Amino acid sequence: MKITGVKIRRVHGTMATKGMFWEERLVRPIDIYPEYRDQGPFEGGEQVDGSHLKLVQDFVEIHTDEGVTGTAGPIWQDCSHLILTQLKSIIMGKDPLAIELLWDQMHRLQVHGRQGIPMVAISAIDCALWDLKGKAFNQPLWRILGGPTRESIPAYASMLGYAVLDLGKVRERALEYKEKGYKAQKWFIRHGPMAGHEGLRQNVALVRTLRETLGDDYDIMIDCWQSLNLDYAVDFCSRIEEFRPRWVEECFMPDRIDSHVKLKAKTSIPLSGAEHEYTRWGFKRFIEKDALDIYQPDIYWCGGLSETLKIAAYATVHDLITIPHGHSTPIGIHFSVTQSPIHTPYQEFLVKWNAINMHFLMNPLWPVKGDIHLPHAPGVDMDLDPAKIEREEEVRL
Numbered sequence: 281m282k283i284t285g286v287k288i289r290r291v292h293g294t295m296a297t298k299g300m301f302w303e304e305r306l307v308r309p310i311d312i313y314p315e316y317r318d319q320g321p322f323e324g325g326e327q328v329d330g331s332h333l334k335l336v337q338d339f340v341e342i343h344t345d346e347g348v349t350g351t352a353g354p355i356w357q358d359c360s361h362l363i364l365t366q367l368k369s370i371i372m373g374k375d376p377l378a379i380e381l382l383w384d385q386m387h388r389l390q391v392h393g394r395q396g397i398p399m400v401a402i403s404a405i406d407c408a409l410w411d412l413k414g415k416a417f418n419q420p421l422w423r424i425l426g427g428p429t430r431e432s433i434p435a436y437a438s439m440l441g442y443a444v445l446d447l448g449k450v451r452e453r454a455l456e457y458k459e460k461g462y463k464a465q466k467w468f469i470r471h472g473p474m475a476g477h478e479g480l481r482q483n484v485a486l487v488r489t490l491r492e493t494l495g496d497d498y499d500i501m502i503d504c505w506q507s508l509n510l511d512y513a514v515d516f517c518s519r520i521e522e523f524r525p526r527w528v529e530e531c532f533m534p535d536r537i538d539s540h541v542k543l544k545a546k547t548s549i550p551l552s553g554a555e556h557e558y559t560r561w562g563f564k565r566f567i568e569k570d571a572l573d574i575y576q577p578d579i580y581w582c583g584g585l586s587e588t589l590k591i592a593a594y595a596t597v598h599d600l601i602t603i604p605h606g607h608s609t610p611i612g613i614h615f616s617v618t619q620s621p622i623h624t625p626y627q628e629f630l631v632k633w634n635a636i637n638m639h640f641l642m643n644p645l646w647p648v649k650g651d652i653h654l655p656h657a658p659g660v661d662m663d664l665d666p667a668k669i670e671r672e673e674e675v676r677l
Contacts, residue, residue: 285343288675306468350412351662406584414659427618436464461650464499499526517547540571555605578605607633
């Protein structure tokens with residue numbers, strides 16, 4: 281089998297929403313500057329009215345001379361351009377089942393692209409190749425990977441985009457998702473250090489409200505999205521320790537590894553992060569310094585499924601937990617159910633981002649009573665639903 285084509289499909293469609301889809305945004309590192317701190321939600325899609333979100337998404341397809349196709353996405357448009365200009369030529373004519381060879385060649389080609397957009401583009405190609413491999417053998421990907429270790433995995437509801445400053449709505453949503461069967465929830469603080477004492481008070485009030493609403497026997501996680509500095513993080517963690525969060529996530533930008541180490545020495549709360557890190561070499565820096573307790577590589581960013589498997593294997597050597605960043609349920613489940621339950625106890629389910637990222641799929645994979653069950657279709661089951669595509673074009677150079 282040989283690769284005969286690499287195609288980018290740009291699809292347009294409309295997703296129904298109940299009111300404004302994005303209610304609030306998370307804190308961001310750039311919020312230290314006042315002109316950015318007060319900006320509203322900036323996430324995916326265009327809200328055209330109170331009940332419709334316009335979506336434009338790119339999906340990459342890898343075609344072969346035997347009619348087997350692998351798909352990944354959605355991907356950023358900058359990645360689409362890089363795939364067509366730099367990665368397509370190096371994989372054309374190659375064996376699509378030689379995934380390790382193709383990954384190594386793509387990575388070595390990108391000598392100035394060891395992070396960021398180039399690595400995300402490599403990740404998309406890698407994920408599409410794994411989808412293709414499953415289809416070639418007519419097996420779900422988890423079987424190709426040697427699993428499963430279980431029939432389903434608990435999902436935690438990741439509540440990005442929900443209102444966090446209105447504590448009444450926080451209580452309502454937290455109870456709603458507990459009643460849906462989710463075993464845990466992660467919420468995102470809105471304020472960073474430059475929001476002052478009032479912002480800190482509101483962050484702490486969010487954590488207190490979650491614990492009081494959800495009870496003692498329920499995991500809550502708090503995401504800081506790289507936006508704190510060390511003294512603020514120490515203060516924040518000391519104030520919320522009594523509420524026993526399962527972890528506090530991404531307190532600092534990823535290159536501030538020493539800040540992670542110093543915070544870990546000052547708090548009893550487990551620390552998680554590194555979703556914005558890339559490759560096994562990037563994660564090696566964190567693990568060697570014992571900077572985190574839970575590692576969260578993004579399968580679509582860190583180098584693909586191939587690299588996520590290597591990162592997780594290295595983490596288990598140190599008895600560390602790996603729970604990938606969770607906006608890509610269709611491929612994430614294939615990773616999760618092939619890992620030891622003690623090293624991957626949850627799968628993240630970003631509620632709003634999964635609704636967007638699975639909108640165009642023929643068979644979106646939703647949690648059932650808080651559990652994500654292993655799928656049985658060949659590959660990753662990334663076929664697009666023509667009924668949801670209002671318009672489409674192929675992206676060309």
